[in-house]
Amino acid sequence: MRQEFIGHGASRGTALGHARVRLPHVLDVVEEHVTEQAVPGEMQRLHTAIDSVRAEIHAMRERLHGALAHEVGEFLDLHTLLLDDPELLQGLDDLIRTGRYTADYALRLQRDRIAAVFQTMDDAYFRSRVDDIDQVIGRIHAALHRRDVGMHGVAGEILVTDNVAPAELAQLQAQGVLAIVTSAGSTLSHTAILARSLHMPLVVGAANVLQRVNDGDVLVVDGSNGLIVLEPGAADLRAYRARARDYARERKQLNRLRREPSRTLDGVDIKLYANAESREDVADAHALGAAGVGLYRTEFLFLQRHELPTEDEQFRAYRDVVLGMTGRMVTLRTLDLGADKADRTGLALRDEPNPALGLRGVRLSLARAGLLDTQLRAMLRASGYGALRILLPMICCREEIIAVRARLALAAQQLRDEGCEIAEHVPLGAMIEIPAAALALPTFIGDVDFLSIGTNDLVQYLLAADRNNDALGELYTPLHPAVIRLLRDVIRHARMHRKPVAVCGEIAGDTRFIALLLALGLEEFSLHPATLLEVRRTIRAHDLSALRAKAPRLLRARNREEIERWIARSGE
Ligand code: PEP
Ligand code: MG
Numbered sequence: 316m317r318q319e320f321i322g323h324g325a326s327r328g329t330a331l332g333h334a335r336v337r338l339p340h341v342l343d344v345v346e347e348h349v350t351e352q353a354v355p356g357e358m359q360r361l362h363t364a365i366d367s368v369r370a371e372i373h374a375m376r377e378r379l380h381g382a383l384a385h386e387v388g389e390f391l392d393l394h395t396l397l398l399d400d401p402e403l404l405q406g407l408d409d410l411i412r413t414g415r416y417t418a419d420y421a422l423r424l425q426r427d428r429i430a431a432v433f434q435t436m437d438d439a440y441f442r443s444r445v446d447d448i449d450q451v452i453g454r455i456h457a458a459l460h461r462r463d464v465g466m467h468g469v470a471g472e473i474l475v476t477d478n479v480a481p482a483e484l485a486q487l488q489a490q491g492v493l494a495i496v497t498s499a500g501s502t503l504s505h506t507a508i509l510a511r512s513l514h515m516p517l518v519v520g521a522a523n524v525l526q527r528v529n530d531g532d533v534l535v536v537d538g539s540n541g542l543i544v545l546e547p548g549a550a551d552l553r554a555y556r557a558r559a560r561d562y563a564r565e566r567k568q569l570n571r572l573r574r575e576p577s578r579t580l581d582g583v584d585i586k587l588y589a590n591a592e593s594r595e596d597v598a599d600a601h602a603l604g605a606a607g608v609g610l611y612r613t614e615f616l617f618l619q620r621h622e623l624p625t626e627d628e629q630f631r632a633y634r635d636v637v638l639g640m641t642g643r644m645v646t647l648r649t650l651d652l653g654a655d656k657a658d659r660t661g662l663a664l665r666d667e668p669n670p671a672l673g674l675r676g677v678r679l680s681l682a683r684a685g686l687l688d689t690q691l692r693a694m695l696r697a698s699g700y701g702a703l704r705i706l707l708p709m710i711c712c713r714e715e716i717i718a719v720r721a722r723l724a725l726a727a728q729q730l731r732d733e734g735c736e737i738a739e740h741v742p743l744g745a746m747i748e749i750p751a752a753a754l755a756l757p758t759f760i761g762d763v764d765f766l767s768i769g770t771n772d773l774v775q776y777l778l779a780a781d782r783n784n785d786a787l788g789e790l791y792t793p794l795h796p797a798v799i800r801l802l803r804d805v806i807r808h809a810r811m812h813r814k815p816v817a818v819c820g821e822i823a824g825d826t827r828f829i830a831l832l833l834a835l836g837l838e839e840f841s842l843h844p845a846t847l848l849e850v851r852r853t854i855r856a857h858d859l860s861a862l863r864a865k866a867p868r869l870l871r872a873r874n875r876e877e878i879e880r881w882i883a884r885s886g887e
Contacts, residue, residue: 317546322521324541325502326510327845329558330473330494331547334532336525337457337476344423344456348415358411361418364458369398371454397451403429418459426452450483460530473536475528484509494518494536496543498525503771503791503821504783511824511845512596518543569848573603577851579859585833587851588646588841590819597639599844607644609841610706610767610819611636613690614652617662623686629693637701644702646744646767646841647694649687649719651676651708662686671781676709676746681718691719691726698738706767710745710752713759719743720762746819748772753801760812767841768805770820774798793822794878799835803870806836817841829853830885831878834862834869857886 349357372395397403403425410421429448470491478499479487484506487495493516500506500519510517516538528534528545535544535555544551577585588609589600600608616624616632624632637645652662653675662683667673680687694705707719720743730737747753748769756766770793775782777798780791792798802818809816817839822828824842826849832840833854842850862885872878 317544317548317551318527320496320521320524320527320543320545322496322518322524322541322543323502324537324539325500325504325507325519326513326515326517327539327562328494328514328516329538329555329562330516330534330536331552331555332471332473332493332534334475334528334530334534334545335472335492336460336528336530337474338453338460338525344417344419346420347417349411349417351415354412354415357418358408360459361407361411361421361455364418364455365398365404367458368451368454369395371458372398394451394454397448398455419456422452422456422459457530473534475524475534477525479506484513484515488513488515494538496521496524496528496534496536498522501783501791508590508821508843509592511843512592514845569852572848572851572855575604575851575855577854579833579854579857581858581860583838583859585854586817586839587847587854588644588817588819588839589847590824590841590843591636594635594639596844597636600847601640601643603844603847605643605844605847606839607646607702608636608640609646609817609839611645611647612651613648614650617650617652623662623689626689626693626696629690630696633694633697633703634700637697637703640701642701644704646704646706647697648706648708648746649677649680649690649694653679671775677707677715677719678709678711681715684722687719687722688726691723692730695723695727695730695737695741696735698741699736703738704742704744704765706744706746706765708746708769709749709772710747711749712751712755713762716743716745716759716762746772747805748776748820750777750801753805756805756808760808760814763814765815766805766809766817768802768816768818768820770798770802770818770822773801773820777801789875792875793820793828794875796872796874796878799831799869799872799878802832802837803835803866810836815839824850826850826853827882830857830862831869831882833857833859834866834885836863836866 406425406428407421410416410424411418414421416424426448433448472492474487474492474495476495476497478497479495495510495515496518498521502519507517507519516536518536518538518541521541521543524543532545533547535547535551537558547555577587579585586606588607589596589605590610590612591597591600591608592612592615597608616629633647636647653670653673662679674682680690691705694703697703705723707716710716723741723743727737742764744765744767745752745759745763746767746769747756748771750773753773771782774780774791774793778790778795780787782791784791806816816837817823818832818837819841823832823840824846826846829850840850865881865885869878869881872881
């Protein structure tokens with residue numbers, strides 16, 4: 316029967332296909348027993364499911380190709396190892412045989428047992444293995460409930476699950492998954508950012524989907540408005556086809572803007588930089604006429620690995636971004652691991668009681684001297700190949716900038732002594748994403764060459780609202796008078812001191828916020844290439860002086876409604 320669900324559109328695009336349901340990793344399974352006679356059948360059911368997961372992982376491994384194949388392959392190999400682990404298998408069999416538990420409950424008990432052992436380990440790397448255990452157990456559990464356990468083909472399917480880790484996305488795309496629907500998640504999470512970069516339609520926060528959708532159900536998903544239709548009727552299919560056509564037509568029209576300037580109606584050129592993480596992003600940024608790369612998140616080099624990338628590896632990656640941009644400015648951000656950006660190198664401290672307020676960003680880099688020096692050396696070496704600047708995440712105070720600047724000078728001197736060709740001057744900038752840095756900007760504006768406002772974090776720290784906590788609903792929003800005022804102050808102060816200032820948080824790539832940011836004085840944006848042309852189109856439709864004249868009314872807004880009303884009228 317036809318049913319509609321509504322979530323938040325996190326990555327645009329539409330898809331029509333069969334659902335594949337992956338149940339949450341934390342198994343919500345009640346204690347159930349089987350009769351003595353049913354024990355062999357229950358064990359057989361479990362082993363069939365395990366075999367099917369093993370075959371599924373093997374098939375995925377075979378299908379991997381391209382730039383991410385190596386990293387994703389390692390991730391899959393690890394899951395195969397866990398799946399074949401005699402302790403895991405033996406433990407499950409014992410639970411069904413001696414406790415007469417259902418296979419589902421045996422999985423749950425075994426998961427909790429193993430997790431308890433891992434969680435007591437001192438080493439953060441080993442503790443992080445619990446995520447893998449959860450994923451493997453989650454897969455077996457999903458396989459237990461598949462109507463056709465032998466169904467391995469996943470190309471053309473829509474994944475319905477509770478949440479997806481950023482690292483899983485590339486793997487899912489390699490499997491041929493068309494779109495993803497999650498019951499949790501946020502449009503500003505790293506998963507959402509990566510989905511946009513992979514052009515994978517994603518709807519997050521769709522309540523009830525996991526309870527109502529079954530494997531094999533037909534779904535239509537729209538990543539723009541967050542609408543999901545289960546068992547679509549004729550009208551839905553017509554609407555889907557129309558949307559897919561509109562989407563293709565819009566892309567064609569937008570493509571005509573590739574070579575056009577990002578110029579307002581009154582002739583002011585706005586700089587559109589790209590946020591880039593992959594080779595494809597860099598190629599897209601260049602092809603779309605981005606002014607440069609405004610944010611290269613280097614943590615993506617550190618994720619999904621068991622050891623740190625070497626200086627040479629980092630150098631090659633940075634150099635390739637610089638070469639890919641053919642002389643346009645490239646902004647490399649030093650490592651920002653921590654909080655929601657977990658990694659396998661054990662660098663981010665997983666047992667911090669409050670990781671968002673913990674040792675992340677530049678704090679971690681300064682605490683691990685070798686780590687920062689290696690990264691700075693790699694970046695400086697890449698500066699010999701084209702325009703490059705360095706951006707520091709999570710700056711809180713002046714001392715951090717001074718400390719990094721000293722290390723940068725030392726690394727530059729060493730490299731020159733070694734005979735390396737490096738740029739004469741590599742600008743050093745600060746992310747403004749901690750409210751203290753925004754408020755104390757006058758104390759360090761003279762110590763930085765440029766600024767980039769990270770609104771994703773600035774909003775969460777200013778409003779004390781976790782960017783990934785769906786329970787907070789509308790509390791996490793850039794549409795708060797405090798955010799508007801702080802943005803205005805930072806932009807004004809930077810411009811007064813003639814320091815380039817950009818916004819590189821997700822709002823810079825969201826057409827709903829462009830008029831607001833222009834009105835506040837912003838002339839540089841850094842956004843994912845996926846929405847660059849839409850933002851360019853929006854900029855070209857606005858008159859900058861008219862918007863600036865309306866800024867005082869925006870700053871007088873007392874709440875979200877009044878800000879939204881201002882936005883709605885900004886084009887008038
Ligand atoms: C931000 O916080 O706005 C930002 C761009 O950094 P990240 O999303 O990587 O934390
Ligand atoms: Mg940030």
